[in-house]
Amino acid sequence: MSRGLNHKGGYKQAHWVLLLYGLYLALPIYWLLRLALQSNQATLSGGADWTLANFAEIFSNPVWYEGFANSLSYVAINTVISVSVALPAAYAFSRYRFLGDKHLFFWLLSNRMAPPAVFLLPFFQLYSAVGLFDTPLAVALAHCLFTVPLSVWILEGFMSAVPKSLDEMARIDGHSLPYFFFRIFLPTIRGGIGVTVFFCFMFSWVELLLARTLTGSETKPIVVVMTRTVSASGIDWGVLAAAGVLTILPGIAVVWFVRRHLVKGFALGRVS
Amino acid sequence: MVLANRVFDRKLRMAEIQLSGLTFRYPGAEDATLADLSLSVRRGEAHALLGSSGAGKSTLLNLLSGLLPAPAGSIFFDGGDVGDLEPWARKVTQVFQFPVLYEAMTVAENLAFPMRELPAAEQRRRAEDVAERLGIAVALKVRPAGLTLVQKQLVAIGKALMRPDVSLVLLDEPLTAAEPEHKWQLRQTLRALQADLGATMIYVTHDQTEALTFADRVSVLHEGRILQTGTPEALVATPDHEHVGYFVGSPGMNLLDGEIRSGRCLVNGAEIGHLQAADGPCRFGFRPEWATLTVESEEESATAGTLPVGVRATRTLGTVRGVPHGLVIAEPISGQGDIELVTRQDLDRIVAGPAALRIDPDRLLAFRDGWRIGMESVGSGS
Amino acid sequence: MNEPLNNRAWLGVLPVLLIVAFSAVIPLMTVVNYSVQDIFDVNTRLFVGLDWYRETLRDPRFLDALLRQLTFSGIVLAIELPLGVLVARSIPRDGRWVGLILVLLAVPLLIPWNVVGTIWQLFARPDIGLLGQLVNELGVPFNYTASPAHAWVTLVMMDVWHWTSLVALLAFSGLTAIPSACYQAAVMDGANTWQVFRHVELPRLKAVLVIAVLLRLMDSFMIYTEPFVLTGGGPGNSTTFLSQYLTSMAVGQFDLGPAAAFSVLYFLVVLLLCWLFYTSVIANRGNEP
Numbered sequence A: 001m002s003r004g005l006n007h008k009g010g011y012k013q014a015h016w017v018l019l020l021y022g023l024y025l026a027l028p029i030y031w032l033l034r035l036a037l038q039s040n041q042a043t044l045s046g047g048a049d050w051t052l053a054n055f056a057e058i059f060s061n062p063v064w065y066e067g068f069a070n071s072l073s074y075v076a077i078n079t080v081i082s083v084s085v086a087l088p089a090a091y092a093f094s095r096y097r098f099l100g101d102k103h104l105f106f107w108l109l110s111n112r113m114a115p116p117a118v119f120l121l122p123f124f125q126l127y128s129a130v131g132l133f134d135t136p137l138a139v140a141l142a143h144c145l146f147t148v149p150l151s152v153w154i155l156e157g158f159m160s161a162v163p164k165s166l167d168e169m170a171r172i173d174g175h176s177l178p179y180f181f182f183r184i185f186l187p188t189i190r191g192g193i194g195v196t197v198f199f200c201f202m203f204s205w206v207e208l209l210l211a212r213t214l215t216g217s218e219t220k221p222i223v224v225v226m227t228r229t230v231s232a233s234g235i236d237w238g239v240l241a242a243a244g245v246l247t248i249l250p251g252i253a254v255v256w257f258v259r260r261h262l263v264k265g266f267a268l269g270r271v272s
Numbered sequence B: 001m002v003l004a005n006r007v008f009d010r011k012l013r014m015a016e017i018q019l020s021g022l023t024f025r026y027p028g029a030e031d032a033t034l035a036d037l038s039l040s041v042r043r044g045e046a047h048a049l050l051g052s053s054g055a056g057k058s059t060l061l062n063l064l065s066g067l068l069p070a071p072a073g074s075i076f077f078d079g080g081d082v083g084d085l086e087p088w089a090r091k092v093t094q095v096f097q098f099p100v101l102y103e104a105m106t107v108a109e110n111l112a113f114p115m116r117e118l119p120a121a122e123q124r125r126r127a128e129d130v131a132e133r134l135g136i137a138v139a140l141k142v143r144p145a146g147l148t149l150v151q152k153q154l155v156a157i158g159k160a161l162m163r164p165d166v167s168l169v170l171l172d173e174p175l176t177a178a179e180p181e182h183k184w185q186l187r188q189t190l191r192a193l194q195a196d197l198g199a200t201m202i203y204v205t206h207d208q209t210e211a212l213t214f215a216d217r218v219s220v221l222h223e224g225r226i227l228q229t230g231t232p233e234a235l236v237a238t239p240d241h242e243h244v245g246y247f248v249g250s251p252g253m254n255l256l257d258g259e260i261r262s263g264r265c266l267v268n269g270a271e272i273g274h275l276q277a278a279d280g281p282c283r284f285g286f287r288p289e290w291a292t293l294t295v296e297s298e299e300e301s302a303t304a305g306t307l308p309v310g311v312r313a314t315r316t317l318g319t320v321r322g323v324p325h326g327l328v329i330a331e332p333i334s335g336q337g338d339i340e341l342v343t344r345q346d347l348d349r350i351v352a353g354p355a356a357l358r359i360d361p362d363r364l365l366a367f368r369d370g371w372r373i374g375m376e377s378v379g380s381g382s
Numbered sequence C: 001m002n003e004p005l006n007n008r009a010w011l012g013v014l015p016v017l018l019i020v021a022f023s024a025v026i027p028l029m030t031v032v033n034y035s036v037q038d039i040f041d042v043n044t045r046l047f048v049g050l051d052w053y054r055e056t057l058r059d060p061r062f063l064d065a066l067l068r069q070l071t072f073s074g075i076v077l078a079i080e081l082p083l084g085v086l087v088a089r090s091i092p093r094d095g096r097w098v099g100l101i102l103v104l105l106a107v108p109l110l111i112p113w114n115v116v117g118t119i120w121q122l123f124a125r126p127d128i129g130l131l132g133q134l135v136n137e138l139g140v141p142f143n144y145t146a147s148p149a150h151a152w153v154t155l156v157m158m159d160v161w162h163w164t165s166l167v168a169l170l171a172f173s174g175l176t177a178i179p180s181a182c183y184q185a186a187v188m189d190g191a192n193t194w195q196v197f198r199h200v201e202l203p204r205l206k207a208v209l210v211i212a213v214l215l216r217l218m219d220s221f222m223i224y225t226e227p228f229v230l231t232g233g234g235p236g237n238s239t240t241f242l243s244q245y246l247t248s249m250a251v252g253q254f255d256l257g258p259a260a261a262f263s264v265l266y267f268l269v270v271l272l273l274c275w276l277f278y279t280s281v282i283a284n285r286g287n288e289p
Helices: A015-037 A039-046 A053-060 A062-095 A100-112 A116-129 A136-160 A164-172 A177-188 A190-204 A210-211 A222-230 A237-257 A260-267 B058-067 B106-113 B119-134 B149-160 B180-199 B209-213 B233-236 B242-247 B376-380 C005-033 C051-058 C059-087 C096-110 C115-121 C130-137 C150-174 C178-186 C193-221 C223-228 C244-255 C254-288
Strands: B015-024 B032-040 B046-050 B074-077 B092-095 B169-173 B199-203 B216-224 B225-230 B253-261 B265-267 B272-273 B281-285 B291-297 B307-320 B321-332 B339-343 B355-359 B365-367 C037-041 C042-049
Touching: A015 A237, A015 B015, A015 B149, A015 C059, A015 C096, A015 C115, A015 C130, A015 C150, A039 A237, A053 A062, A053 A237, A053 B058, A062 A100, A062 A136, A062 A190, A062 A222, A062 A237, A100 A136, A100 B074, A100 C005, A116 A136, A116 A210, A116 C005, A116 C244, A116 C254, A136 A190, A136 C005, A164 A177, A164 B265, A164 C130, A190 A237, A190 A260, A190 C096, A210 A222, A210 C150, A210 C244, A222 A237, A222 C115, A222 C254, A237 A260, A237 C115, A260 B092, A260 B216, A260 C096, A260 C150, B015 B058, B015 B321, B032 B058, B032 B216, B032 B225, B046 B180, B058 B092, B058 B169, B058 B199, B074 B209, B092 B149, B092 C178, B106 B119, B106 B149, B119 B149, B119 B180, B149 B169, B149 B180, B180 B209, B209 B233, B216 B233, B225 B233, B225 B242, B242 B253, B242 B281, B242 B365, B272 B307, B291 B307, B291 B339, B291 C096, C005 C037, C005 C254, C037 C254, C051 C254, C059 C150, C059 C193, C059 C223, C059 C244, C115 C130, C115 C150, C115 C223, C150 C193, C178 C193, C193 C254, C244 C254
Parallel strands: B046 B199, B046 B216, B092 B169, B169 B199
Antiparallel strands: B015 B032, B015 B074, B216 B225, B253 B265, B253 B281, B265 B272, B281 B365, B291 B355, B307 B321, B307 B355, B321 B339, C037 C042
């Protein structure tokens, strides 16, 4: 209502909580940045010299930048598949009642509850059997297990917020379903799609276990490159930290783009 | 607070409210929402604040309750300056546009919350008393989710009266959410309760029917200031400002451009009445109920004291006390926009075409710069 | 949705079904299949019924890992839920800072899990880590690779750092849905901060908190990467949780049968926990109309 509203427990909250928590979040990242910008000698001896050599190493060494490229590719594939597949399903759940719709919805969500570790073996065998092992498509499909149900859930929420009268109007105007869906409906849930991309990214970019299991030497994702570095002789802290910093950047970019829809996204589209 | 067998046997002693010179501007806004506003509400009065959306009604409520601080002007309750006091200290309660209750508490607990400092037995008696008056006694043990919208709003109204030393009850368009058929019932209940308890209530609305039927006195709020405060009858009969005339009454007042010359009221040369006022251009106002129409074909051409008009359309309005009423829409021959006329004449006799409009000269009003002639002093000071 | 049944809608759902069938149903069936067989090699299998299940349930390492997992999940939930709500309440609801704050809060959720482990690995090291150095300077001989207690503390701190934002963002979305009139009424009732939280905010956060608990319960139960990177399951196996134990079994030993049985049990435990929580919430809802 009116700004400057003085009510207790709401707006005039203790901002110190937020500041302290922000500090808690920021410190480890600051430390990571610092290690990335120092040489290893400085790190181990406690001194401080500033250098971009660690980042240079990553940009020049194919092991590193190919790792990034591999990761980005399967994340992108996964997002495209998840959103494409989830859109018609979410539309069906949102607009229609059909036999078994509630059960199907809950069954979909239950897949989110499966521990990835459970799927290591069967995935390995399955994807090897169909010849998809060590391809970005394998990881993208494997991640679909988790990202598709979530995408359907989120998109359904956003779609249900669009009044059905829009559909009816389009039908009366003589538009076909595809035309209506792509030209009229999708633009209205742009925010929802953005949020879905965010959540797909939030799972696919960050996951290690399945990404490690289903890739070999051809498509090593960055997360694997980083863990392999640790087991080598002598840990290159600076480069490791620099790689870490670089893996945070795509996340920041994604969330920055959808920041205006974040609140609705976490309400899963259902803002009362 | 006086205790009695029946808790609300005696009337409540609520506050008398005085606002003066109240000005408020939202940070970053170009115009002030409220400009030099003054208002006084008597103890135990049912006072309505009537204004269209955006006129500043909610802002005024928030200033009264203390949710917004008043940067300029003064707010007095019973002669004491409450400008620095918080809402709880001002003892103000409010009923909102939708029922605002604590969802996890029962109705009884909701009612008890504002009076939680009282002993339990006392709380129970007060709650039961008001619940009975509002017809919600059966719902005392129920949570709000199990009630209808009207019941919930009744609980909200009851809750607003529970605080033992409540000074003022604010109501922000409380009937908005209710279905039309329930509005009347809610309004009656509220009116009866207010009269029984003698509660000082300020009722904000954009619906003039609600305002006129609920209130002892009505203030019309427009562009940040109060144009007029008066009884419903006064507002209908002698609006001080064009906007009051237009806003109050359904349909609103008709306005015609014209001039006064030597006490004669002229519209495009046709004389429609007499008024004691200075010469010069002005606008004449008359309510649809204050004029009659004579169809040309029945009489000679326009007689003195009438305005030639052309009838464009008619519409039945239904019957009032068995007498059929009709609406006639006509346009002055000189052109000026439509006039609306409410008549008890037989609509069949009124056909499209030329006619003569006769306005009751005792009720004709004239306005200059918006203000009724004779009220200019009000316009400049306020 | 008072619409007639429209079974053509199944067409829209078909792609999803196919993908999930490929990704989930087939692998799960494979796992269940393996779990009841003793597999010597590709061609030699023996049906053993529930033997592997019995063996797993009696395996002390399994039970240890399960206990550790339950403890870990319990601790982090107990911290992250109240903390997340507290943080959510302190986020301004409007104004120019909100967007930025939400972005900063969301960042930990988008960091690859191994990087999270790496960050804390570095941060908590006694030699080159800020936290490690600070704590040692305060007199505590802090070393998470040597002491199980220190490892646990670091793990919990890492998980709280990682996931509290999820609870906070969920709770924030619930809080922003509360009409300001509810706060205004509470202020006029003279409610203090605690009363506002208890009577205005908490009832409306219940739905969101259920989702938060379910998500955190599930995800903390499946945690693998972060503790693996941070402590490798050590010192010893003091921080070896279920996922890591299962992974080492499945990958290292090629004993498909027991690993499969373990997997099925693992899945069932997660489902059971979620079901327990969900029904208790529904039961509670039954007490209120």
